Every structure is written in C-alpha cells, then in structure tokens.
Amino acid sequence: MSAILKTEKLRVEFSSREFRQATKVALTGLDLEVQAGEVFGFLGPNGAGKTTTMNVLLGFVPPTSGAAYLFGIDVRQPIARQRIGYLPEMTYYYKFLTAEELLRFYAKIFSLPRAETDKRIDQLLKLVELEHARKRPIKSYSKGMQQRVGLAQALINNPDLLILDEPTSGLDPLGRMKVREIIQRLKNEGKTVFFSSHELGEVETVCDRVAIIHQGDLKAVGRVNEITGQHASLEKAFLDIIGFQTSTTP
Amino acid sequence: MKNIIAVAGIVIKELYRRKDFYVLFILTVLVCLIMASVNIFNDKQIVRYLKELCLLLIWVSSLVIAITTTARQIPAEREQRTLLPLLAKPLTRTQLIFGKFLGCWLACGLVLLCFYIFFGALAASREHAWPLLNYFQAAFLHWIVLGVVVALALLGSLVFAAPSSNSTICFVIVATILTVGRYLDAVALAQPEPFRSLIYAFYFAVPHLEIPFEMRNLIVHDWPLIGWNFIALDALYLLAYATAFLVAACLVFRRKPVN
Amino acid sequence: MTLPRTFFLLLLALLVFCFGLAANLQPRFQALESRHHQSNAFFSLLLGDSSKMFANSFYVKADEYYHSGYYPTIFDNNSAFKTPHVAEDTGAVNSKNSGEETSFMGAPRDWLDAFGRHFIPNRHTHLDEGGANDDLSTSDNVREILPWLKLSAKLDPDNVTTYTVTAYWLRIRMHKDKEAEQVLREGLRNNPQSCEILFELGRLYDESYHDTGRARNVWELAVRYWLRLPPEEQQDNKLIFEQITTHLGQLEDKAGNFSQALNWYQAAQKVSLTPNDVQKLIDGVQKEMAGASSAPKGIN
Numbered sequence: 075m076s077a078i079l080k081t082e083k084l085r086v087e088f089s090s091r092e093f094r095q096a097t098k099v100a101l102t103g104l105d106l107e108v109q110a111g112e113v114f115g116f117l118g119p120n121g122a123g124k125t126t127t128m129n130v131l132l133g134f135v136p137p138t139s140g141a142a143y144l145f146g147i148d149v150r151q152p153i154a155r156q157r158i159g160y161l162p163e164m165t166y167y168y169k170f171l172t173a174e175e176l177l178r179f180y181a182k183i184f185s186l187p188r189a190e191t192d193k194r195i196d197q198l199l200k201l202v203e204l205e206h207a208r209k210r211p212i213k214s215y216s217k218g219m220q221q222r223v224g225l226a227q228a229l230i231n232n233p234d235l236l237i238l239d240e241p242t243s244g245l246d247p248l249g250r251m252k253v254r255e256i257i258q259r260l261k262n263e264g265k266t267v268f269f270s271s272h273e274l275g276e277v278e279t280v281c282d283r284v285a286i287i288h289q290g291d292l293k294a295v296g297r298v299n300e301i302t303g304q305h306a307s308l309e310k311a312f313l314d315i316i317g318f319q320t321s322t323t324p
Numbered sequence: 325m326k327n328i329i330a331v332a333g334i335v336i337k338e339l340y341r342r343k344d345f346y347v348l349f350i351l352t353v354l355v356c357l358i359m360a361s362v363n364i365f366n367d368k369q370i371v372r373y374l375k376e377l378c379l380l381l382i383w384v385s386s387l388v389i390a391i392t393t394t395a396r397q398i399p400a401e402r403e404q405r406t407l408l409p410l411l412a413k414p415l416t417r418t419q420l421i422f423g424k425f426l427g428c429w430l431a432c433g434l435v436l437l438c439f440y441i442f443f444g445a446l447a448a449s450r451e452h453a454w455p456l457l458n459y460f461q462a463a464f465l466h467w468i469v470l471g472v473v474v475a476l477a478l479l480g481s482l483v484f485a486a487p488s489s490n491s492t493i494c495f496v497i498v499a500t501i502l503t504v505g506r507y508l509d510a511v512a513l514a515q516p517e518p519f520r521s522l523i524y525a526f527y528f529a530v531p532h533l534e535i536p537f538e539m540r541n542l543i544v545h546d547w548p549l550i551g552w553n554f555i556a557l558d559a560l561y562l563l564a565y566a567t568a569f570l571v572a573a574c575l576v577f578r579r580k581p582v583n
Numbered sequence: 584m585t586l587p588r589t590f591f592l593l594l595l596a597l598l599v600f601c602f603g604l605a606a607n608l609q610p611r612f613q614a615l616e617s618r619h620h621q622s623n624a625f626f627s628l629l630l631g632d633s634s635k636m637f638a639n640s641f642y643v644k645a646d647e648y649y650h651s652g653y654y655p656t657i658f659d660n661n662s663a664f665k666t667p668h669v670a671e672d673t674g675a676v677n678s679k680n681s682g683e684e685t686s687f688m689g690a691p692r693d694w695l696d697a698f699g700r701h702f703i704p705n706r707h708t709h710l711d712e713g714g715a716n717d718d719l720s721t722s723d724n725v726r727e728i729l730p731w732l733k734l735s736a737k738l739d740p741d742n743v744t745t746y747t748v749t750a751y752w753l754r755i756r757m758h759k760d761k762e763a764e765q766v767l768r769e770g771l772r773n774n775p776q777s778c779e780i781l782f783e784l785g786r787l788y789d790e791s792y793h794d795t796g797r798a799r800n801v802w803e804l805a806v807r808y809w810l811r812l813p814p815e816e817q818q819d820n821k822l823i824f825e826q827i828t829t830h831l832g833q834l835e836d837k838a839g840n841f842s843q844a845l846n847w848y849q850a851a852q853k854v855s856l857t858p859n860d861v862q863k864l865i866d867g868v869q870k871e872m873a874g875a876s877s878a879p880k881g882i883n
Contacts, residue, residue: 132412134582152414160412166404168334170341183413227409237412292488364730365753365762372648372727506699509692510658532695538703541652546716546724547704552702 076146078235078266079108079131084140086126086290088192100126103140108268110234113261115281115298116270119316123290126272127164128239130258132160144235157186158229163239165220169213173204173223175213177230198226201256218249219220225256236260238269242276254280278308288316327415328423335427336434339393345435352439356446371450372544378446379540382439384465389435390470391494394428394477395487398577404488407582415462418574422569425471425478425570432470436463455546461555464534468562472531475569482576498533505534531565532562614703630738638739645731645748651715652704655687665688669728670744675752677822709758725756736770746770747783760791778823781805785830796832802831821831821854825861832864841872 084104089097102124108114110286118124128133130142133149147154154184167176173228174195199205202222207215212223220314241257250273257267257280271277277284278298287294292314294301298308305311338346356378362371401407410420417543448454473494480490504511508530512523535558542550608711629636646667647654655661663684669680691697693813708714711725739745746766764787770780781801789798790858805827814821832847845868850860 129434129582132408133399134408134411152416155412156414158412160411163409164404164405167406167409168338169336171334175337179330179334180409183327184417185326223407231396288343362730364733365757365759365766367726367729367757367759369723370726370730373730465647505695507656507658509696513692528695532699535699535702538699541704542702545648545651545704545715547651554698557698558702 076110077107077269078110078117078145079106079114080143081106081127081130082143083140084125084127084130084142085138086130086135086260087138100290101130101137102244104287106292106295108235108266110266111261111264112282113257113267113280114269115284116268116287117274117277117278117284117312118270118287121289122287122316126290127287128237128270131237132158145188157231158273159225159231159233161228161234161236161238161241163243165224167212167220167223168210172209172211173199173215173226174208174224177227180227180230186231194230194232201229202212202226203252216246217244220244220248221249222252225253229260230301232288233265235266235268238267240268240271242271242273250276252267275310276305278302284308286312286315327419328426331415331420331423332427332430335393335397335424336431338351339389339431339435343394344389345438348360348388349435349438349442352378352381352385352433353442356442360446369450371447374450375443375447375538375544378443379462379543382436383537383540384441386432386436386439386466386470387473387495387498390428390432390473391477391498392487393431394424394474395481395491397424397428397478398481398569399490402582411582414579417577421478421570421574425474425573426454428474428478429467429471432474433467433540436470457549458543458547461550462536462539463560465484465555465558468566469533469536470557471566472533472562472569475566475573479569479573479576482580484571501530501533503529503534504535505530505532506538536562609848634738635742636744638735638737641731641735641738642658642742643667644747645728648728648731649710649725650709651710653707654704660687660689669732669752670748672709673748676744695857716801723757725752729757730751731841736766740770740773742780743770743774744778747779747883750783750787754787754791758788763791765789776808776811778805778809778827779818780807781822782827782830785827789830795838799831800835802827802834806831824849825855828860829864832868836868836871839875841868841875844868870875 075244081104084101084106085099086101087097087099102122104127106127116124116127126135130137131144131149133152133155134148142149144154146156168179171179173203177195177198178191181194195208198290199208202225204219204222204226206218212220217221221241225241228238238257241253245253254276257269260267261280281298283297284301286293286301301315302311305314340497356374359377360374398407401410411417440459444454444459445454476497477490477494480494484490484493505527508523508527512527514521515523539550541547604724616785619875646664646669649667649669660682662682663680664687665679665681666676668680670676671680674707688700691700704715706715708717710721713719714721714724721869722854729749729752732745732752735742735849736745736749746769750763750766750770753759764784767780767787768782769786771777782805785798785801785805788794788801806824807821809817809824809827815825826852832844832851835841835844835847845865846869848861850864852858852865855861
C-alpha cells in the first residue's frame with residue numbers, strides 16, 4: 075500500500091534573529107508514513123515539532139533538508155494540496171463573510187463546479203449543524219460554531235486526506251463528541267485523517283496508529299495497543315516515552 | 325486566473341461591507357453640497373470652484389481607501405490566521421498577491437465610479453453639460469494611479485511590520501510625488517553636483533503620479549480632450565511601475581514565513 | 584433615599600453656579616468683543632494674521648482661474664504675473680508685470696516634462712476672451728473668478744483692491760450692478776475712507792445707474808479724503824486722484840459745467856504721469872467754453 079503522506083529524513087531548522095542565538099532545530103530527520111484510509115494521531119508535548127511538521131506538509135515552511143510528499147507529490151507543489159483538507163488549531167475566518175460565502179470562496183479555489191458547490195455546501199452545513207446560521211456573518215459565531223465552520227471548509231473539496239491540528243481544542247464535551255463522530259464517519263468513507271491532539275483519551279478511541287514526537291525526534295510509532303504495551307493507558311505510555319518521571323504513590 | 329479572481333472577490337466584498345467608503349463618500353457629498361449652497365453674488369452658474377473642491381476630495385478619499393484597504397490585507401490575514409487555511413488550498417503565494425492587488429484595484433475602481441458619477445451630476449447641475457469623454461480620461465488615469473498606489477502599499481505591507489507604519493509611509497510618498505514630483509528636475513538643475521545627479525536620478529526613478537493628478541485643472545477649466553495616444557502612454561508608464569511593485573511583492577512574500 | 588436627593592441638590596447647585604458665572608462674564612465678553620473688528624470675526628479668530636496670507640493666495644487663485652489654470656508656480660518664471668491680470672485689466676492698479684506671459688514655462692527641461700505638459704493647461708487664455716476653448720460665447724465664464732475674490736475679501740477685509748476688482752468684474756462683465764454695489768458698500772464699511780472704493784462706487788452710479796448727482800457726491804467725498812492724506816501717502820496714491828478728478832471733469836463736462844470741469848482737469852494734470860493726455864482734455868473743455876461764450880444768446 076503506498077503512503078498517502080510521507081516524510082523522508084525531514085529536518086527543519088530556524089535561524090534566530092537575535093545576535094549570538096543558536097539556530098533552533100525543530101525537526102531532526104523525521105521519517106513518517108501514513109497509509110490510505112487510516113486515522114493517524116500525531117502526539118507530542120508542546121514545542122515537540124507537531125505544528126512544524128504540519129507546516130512543512132502544507133507548504134508553509136520549506137524543509138532545511140529531507141523531503142515531504144502528499145499523494146507522492148512534493149509538498150512544495152501547490153497541486154499537492156488539491157486533495158487535502160486542513161483545519162488549523164486556531165480557527166479564525168473572514169469575519170465579514172457568512173459561512174456559505176466562505177465555503178463558496180474555498181470551493182472556487184478548488185475549481186468545483188457551481189452545482190457541486192451548492193450540493194457540498196448544503197451537505198456540509200447540515201453535517202456541522204450550521205444550517206440555521208448559514209447567512210449570518212462569521213463574526214457573530216461562537217467559538218464552537220467557528221470551529222465547525224473550520225471543519226466544513228476543510229471538507230469542502232471532499233478531500234482524501236484531512237490534516238487536523240488539535241481539532242477539539244476549545245470545544246465543550248458535546249462539540250468534541252461531534253468531531254469524533256465526524257472523524258469516524260470519514261474513516262468509514264475511506265478517507266485518511268492525520269491529526270494532532272493533546273486529548274489522549276480521544277486519540278485512544280479514534281486512532282488506528284499514532285506517532286509520538288519529542289524535541290523534534292520521532293520517539294515511537296505504531297498501533298495504539300502496541301504503543302500502550304504494558305502501560306495502563308496511552309497517557310502513561312506517552313509520559314514514559316517522552317521521559318517524564320511521574321511521582322508514584324506506594 | 326480563477327484563484328486570483330476568487331481572492332479579488334473577497335477583497336471587494338470586504339470593501340463594501342466596511343464603513344470606510346460610505347463615510348468618505350457621505351463626507352464628500354456633504355462638503356460639496358454645503359459649498360454648493362453658498363450664495364455667490366446670486367449667480368447659480370458658478371461651478372468651477374465646486375468642481376475643483378470635489379475633485380480634490382475625490383483624490384484624497386480614493387487615496388485613503390486605496391492605501392488603508394491594501395495596507396491591512398496581508399497583515400490582517402496573518403493576524404487573524406486566515407492565511408493558513410487559504411494557503412493550505414492549491415493557491416500559490418503569487419496568486420494570493422495578485423488576487424489581493426486585483427481585488428483592491430477593482431474595489432478602488434468601483435469607488436471611483438461612485439465618486440465620479442456624483443461629480444458629474446454636481447457639475448451638470450450647474451453647467452448643464454456632460455463632457456463624458458473628458459471625465460472618462462480623468463477617471464481612467466486616476467484609476468491607473470490607484471493601481472500603482474495599491475501595488476506600492478501591498479509591497480509595503482510585506483516589508484513593514486505594522487499596517488499603520490505602512491500606511492503612513494505610503495501616504496507621505498504619494499503626497500510628496502503628487503505635490504512636488506513635477507518640479508524635481510527644476511530643483512535638480514538649481515543644485516551643484518553631485519546633488520544634481522542624485523536628484524535627477526530620483527526624478528526619473530519615481531513614478532510620476534502627479535501627471536493624472538494635474539489633469540484636474542483640465543477638467544475644472546473645461547479644456548479640450550487630451551490625445552488618446554498620450555492617455556495610453558501614461559497608462560502604460562504607470563502600469564509598468566505597478567507591475568514592478570507587484571513582482572517585488574511576490575519575491576518578498578515568497579521568502580516570508582507564513583506564521 | 585438620601586443619596587439621590589444629595590445628587591440632585593448638588594446638580595442644582597452646579598447649574599446655579601454656572602448660570603451665575605455666565606451672567607457675570609457676559610458683559611465683560613461683550614465689551615471685549617466690541618473692540619474687535621466686527622466683520623469676518625470668525626475667520627480672524629480662526630486664522631489670526633495668517634488670514635491675510637490665505638487671502639492673498641485666494642486672490643491669486645482668482646487670477647489662476649482667469650487664465651483657466653495656466654499659471655506659473657514658484658518654479659516657473661512669474662515676472663509677467665507679479666500683478667494679477669484680473670486686477671491689472673480693471674485699470675485700477677499699477678502693474679508690476681514685465682516679460683512674456685505666454686511662455687513663462689519655458690522650453691521643456693526633459694522628455695518627462697515635455698510629456699507631462701500634455702496633461703496640464705499649456706496655453707495662455709483669458710476667461711473673458713473665450714477661455715480654454717477660444718469660444719467667445721462662453722466669455723461669461725469670467726464669473727468663475729468670483730468665489731475666490733469673495734473669499735479673499737472675507738479673509739482680508741482691509742485689502743481695498745479686492746473689493747474694487749470684484750466690483751469691476753461684477754459690473755462690467757457680469758452686469759450685476761446691485762451685487763457690485765453691495766461689494767463696494769461692504770468694502771466701505773471695512774475701509775471707510777478708501778478713495779479707491781469711493782471711486783469705483785462713483786463709476787457704478789455714473790455708468791450703470793446714470794445717477795450723476797450721487798456719482799458727483801461720492802467722487803467729491805473721495806477727493807476730500809485724498810486731500811486729508813499725509814503728503815507721503817498722496818505721493819504713493821497719485822493714480823487714484825488722477826482717475827477721480829478726471830472722471831469728475833468728464834462728468835462736469837457732460838453737464839455743461841465747463842469751468843468746474845476745467846478745475847478738475849487741472850487738478851488731475853498736476854499729479855498725472857501723462858500730463859499731455861490731460862492737456863488734450865483741458866483743450867477740449869476750453870474750446871467748448873469758447874464755443875459757448877460766442878454762441879448767440881437765447882431769445883427772451
């Protein structure tokens with residue numbers, strides 16, 4: 075099975091603007107593969123390099139060395155992003171647009187025909203439960219509603235690969251449940267989902283495979299039960315892998 | 325091209341949903357109508373002072389709209405993080421820059437259309453004449469000037485950190501060119517070397533935006549039409565500068581981190 | 584509740600205090616205001632002494648409009664525009680213009696300058712002679728200079744020339760005699776002893792209203808004011824005296840008062856820069872006097 079998403083010895087360095095400050099290495103030769111149809115969790119503490127990895131995959135940041143591919147195409151080519159959907163961590167959209175206008179705008183970028191655009195917009199707004207607010211400007215939306223609009227725009231082109239950066243961040247339990255349902259539905263449709271999250275409980279529930287990254291280094295990758303191993307939970311396994319010493323009560 | 329047009333459409337939507345244009349338009353209309361209500365020796369046909377005032381207000385308002393609208397495009401996208409989901413689509417940075425430019429420029433064109441229609445109506449109410457071709461020449465070149473200003477502000481938005489500093493610098497540059505651009509060569513001739521050569525080099529390097537600006541006198545005083553070949557040449561000259569600024573903006577944006 | 588009552592009592596006390604203060608200050612303010620120049624208090628208050636600078640620039644603006652925008656800047660040769668033509672053409676001012684007014688821009692300095700000249704007014708025209716389109720039927724467009732002259736007068740009410748120039752154009756070109764009279768009367772209110780304004784007013788009465796009696800009165804008043812001027816000022820204002828006395832002479836000549844006309848012409852000749860021209864007028868009157876005295880007496 076060919077990898078939908080692949081990185082080869084991906085290294086990213088950021089040179090500091092401060093005088094005499096060392097270059098910061100965000101990723102140290104990351105090798106990662108995500109197969110078609112799987113839900114892949116990308117885990118790590120803050121500053122581990124998760125967002126940097128996503129930024130490289132999305133073409134925001136060029137790699138210092140190594141390569142990254144989406145559907146076999148180098149990520150530096152815009153066409154590599156034709157079949158992906160992306161939900162950023164913090165979702166802000168054009169406040170003066172309505173949800174419908176925003177989706178229509180993104181649909182145009184994907185060159186979707188008008189009839190298909192109309193159909194997709196209706197479907198997606200129903201999926202994310204924003205039909206009642208489709209004509210309202212986004213500035214009047216709550217955080218949860220904005221997150222849902224973000225999810226809708228990530229799905230506008232019916233992507234084969236979804237890249238989600240902390241999709242449940244800031245959501246209430248109901249919202250988180252809905253996001254999990256959507257991810258499960260996408261998986262059932264054969265889509266590939268690649269997402270980062272701090273909610274390890276959700277990751278355990280939803281993901282087929284996970285990768286754990288720490289200080290730019292890939293520490294572990296495999297099925298959830300393989301990673302969990304002898305540990306009681308994924309959380310304990312995660313803490314152990316990144317080298318965090320827990321205080322144990324006898 | 326469709327990506328560029330899609331981005332441009334968003335910019336135009338933003339313009340007519342913000343209050344800037346309406347405020348400036350209403351201010352212009354109010355000031356002109358107040359000045360028109362002044363009784364000048366019981367003569368209802370005096371119109372040129374009104375035309376001059378109206379055209380000056382149109383120029384000031386259009387420059388304010390062009391610079392402030394453009395200066396906030398990329399910084400606002402960065403600040404509001406709308407840039408990330410946008411560039412995650414199959415949209416190149418070059419397309420984004422051109423889309424923003426086209427959107428701002430077309431938006432300025434719509435603004436100018438509204439202003440010049442009002443101007444024509446105001447002038448016709450007293451002159452009872454519609455020299456449409458003259459107005460078209462002035463409005464067309466005015467729009468081209470705004471294209472250069474938009475391109476300059478777009479480049480500035482990528483170079484300067486804050487939209488306010490970019491706006492200020494753009495205003496200063498444009499105002500300086502409009503007021504003294506035509507006379508830099510006279511100033512140069514009066515200087516000793518090496519200042520003469522420096523000022524002369526500067527004189528030839530800057531885009532002469534004052535050429536269409538000074539066309540106002542031709543409109544105010546009912547001069548005949550300018551030859552269309554000169555209009556075309558001036559448009560090409562200014563568009564060359566706009567293109568240069570845009571290319572520079574694309575090159576700068578390519579190297580800028582997105583977040 | 585005590586708090587709201589206290590609040591309202593305080594408010595009332597404040598209102599009473601403010602009213603009392605205003606009533607106390609009002610007479611002092613009125614006394615202060617009456618010492619100021621009454622006309623155009625708003626602009627004087629707003630701009631101060633710089634109002635004269637603005638007035639001058641608007642006066643020049645009227646001349647620029649007179650030339651349909653074809654006007655020198657500080658970078659051009661403006662020797663032919665030292666005295667605005669809009670004033671020079673009235674004959675009321677001594678012209679300081681020299682040089683060629685049609686070519687102040689000179690030859691183009693470079694190709695950019697040459698190209699730019701297609702986009703600005705580049706020909707010398709006068710509004711009352713057809714304007715930019717050389718269309719004599721539009722000579723009434725000289726009205727366009729009036730707003731700037733009006734504004735200039737408002738900003739600098741002490742500048743007599745503005746009133747006389749405005750009145751000239753209103754009367755001669757626009758045939759607006761009433762408006763011209765209003766302008767001159769306003770000028771007189773601001774400059775009560777102005778010979779120039781009185782002269783122009785007299786011309787209005789004589790040429791437009793054909794009221795020779797009022798014209799005579801006004802011109803004679805102007806002469807009296809001129810005679811009261813110190814000698815240095817009389818030296819500087821010979822032109823206006825010559826104009827007034829010449830017109831008085833012509834008026835008396837037409838009325839048949841030849842001796843009076845002769846007196847006026849002789850007074851004019853004393854200050855005239857062209858005494859020979861005045862001499863011709865004197866000779867004309869003397870001939871008429873001789874003709875009148877040799878005419879047969881009327882039959883009783």
